[in-house]
Amino acid sequence: MLTSGIIGLPMSGKTTVFNLVTGAGVQTSRYLSGRADTNAAAAAVPDQRVDFLSALYAPRKTTYAQVQFSDVPGLVKGASKGEGVGNQFLEGIRSADLLVHVVRAFEAGDVIHVDGSIDPVRDVETVDLELLLSDMALLGRRIRRIEGGKKITRENETETELIRRCLSSLENAVALQDVDLTADERATFQTFNLLTEKPVVLAVNIDEAQLKACSYPGKDRLDELAAERGLRMIEVCGRAEMEIAQLRAGDRELFMADLGIDKLGVDRLIQAAYETLGLISFFTVGADEVRAWTVGRGTDARRAAGKIHTDIERGFIRAEVTRYSDLAGLGSMVKVKEKGLARLEGKDYVVQDGDIIDFRFNV
Numbered sequence: 001m002l003t004s005g006i007i008g009l010p011m012s013g014k015t016t017v018f019n020l021v022t023g024a025g026v027q028t029s030r031y032l033s034g035r036a037d038t039n040a041a042a043a044a045v046p047d048q049r050v051d052f053l054s055a056l057y058a059p060r061k062t063t064y065a066q067v068q069f070s071d072v073p074g075l076v077k078g079a080s081k082g083e084g085v086g087n088q089f090l091e092g093i094r095s096a097d098l099l100v101h102v103v104r105a106f107e108a109g110d111v112i113h114v115d116g117s118i119d120p121v122r123d124v125e126t127v128d129l130e131l132l133l134s135d136m137a138l139l140g141r142r143i144r145r146i147e148g149g150k151k152i153t154r155e156n157e158t159e160t161e162l163i164r165r166c167l168s169s170l171e172n173a174v175a176l177q178d179v180d181l182t183a184d185e186r187a188t189f190q191t192f193n194l195l196t197e198k199p200v201v202l203a204v205n206i207d208e209a210q211l212k213a214c215s216y217p218g219k220d221r222l223d224e225l226a227a228e229r230g231l232r233m234i235e236v237c238g239r240a241e242m243e244i245a246q247l248r249a250g251d252r253e254l255f256m257a258d259l260g261i262d263k264l265g266v267d268r269l270i271q272a273a274y275e276t277l278g279l280i281s282f283f284t285v286g287a288d289e290v291r292a293w294t295v296g297r298g299t300d301a302r303r304a305a306g307k308i309h310t311d312i313e314r315g316f317i318r319a320e321v322t323r324y325s326d327l328a329g330l331g332s333m334v335k336v337k338e339k340g341l342a343r344l345e346g347k348d349y350v351v352q353d354g355d356i357i358d359f360r361f362n363v
Helices: 014-022 048-057 086-094 120-147 154-171 183-188 208-213 219-229 238-245 249-259 265-276 301-308 310-314 324-330 333-338
Strands: 003-007 039-044 061-063 066-071 098-104 200-205 232-236 279-284 289-296 316-323 343-345 355-361
Touching: 003 014, 003 086, 014 039, 014 066, 014 098, 014 200, 014 238, 014 265, 048 279, 048 289, 048 324, 066 265, 098 120, 098 265, 120 154, 120 219, 154 183, 200 219, 200 265, 208 238, 208 249, 219 232, 232 265, 238 249, 289 301, 301 310, 301 316, 301 355, 310 316, 310 355, 316 324, 324 333, 324 355
Parallel strands: 003 066, 003 098, 061 289, 098 200, 200 232, 279 355
Antiparallel strands: 039 066, 279 289, 316 343, 316 355
């Protein structure tokens, strides 16, 4: 399962966001705790299509797609050099496939800010700099290891040249994700788990007043920064959404209506993480279970069958595919088939987001 690492400065609301997406109930603090542990849990991906299919088939079990999230210690200036719990922080996110950067915009006199004031853009730049410095240190160590070897091969020379080019970009504050590299060049770095090569989603933690006003300190500058870097940006009202999570369904709707929202920020955040990771869902349906299965965009039908069971992939014959929109529009699979909208596809068919698939196989 692909992992999203939740990062940010201390007291930005990282653990609150982690609790909201996973329901883990990890203890939070209003004060700097200096904790060094990493929390991890899975989050169900909200999907109205699964809701509809579950209502239609009334199965004994309904299973949503999932994304793994990890909540790492808060970052401080100098983390790349080991300041605070920097080393634990950096190791905690190296294996993540995506970084969710929680940025504080909320005002709260009882929750101190490590830099003494609310400035989201400054905080983004602080974290970005530490990630850049960490990658520079790692690449620098790699060059020294190569040059200190008894024999430098042609492959070593090619790698060193590539590393120096990347170091030059990092020194100019350009993340490796934005450097023009070939697929083979990126494969060279695959085992390094470089931090600035990972995709990022910004999660701006706002308060109720800011939610209602649709404004917060530095919003315009943060919008510009996200647009320049091509980042997904989601606003989450952490404290209010924690309260909403504890209410009954009917009361939740009233509370959300009072806040003027129809969808929780945390739900949009989970969906953004899922999509940014390049993931899509296909569905299997029936009286036993309605389930969303996760595959990467571009996955063929045979490999998708293997997500369910290796025997189905091995004995794959055909896939009967129905578009979700067709089933939702007609209201039953019988009508879909009467209209001739259920089709048979072979092993090379590329699965599309929202496909409802019945695999035919022979073991």
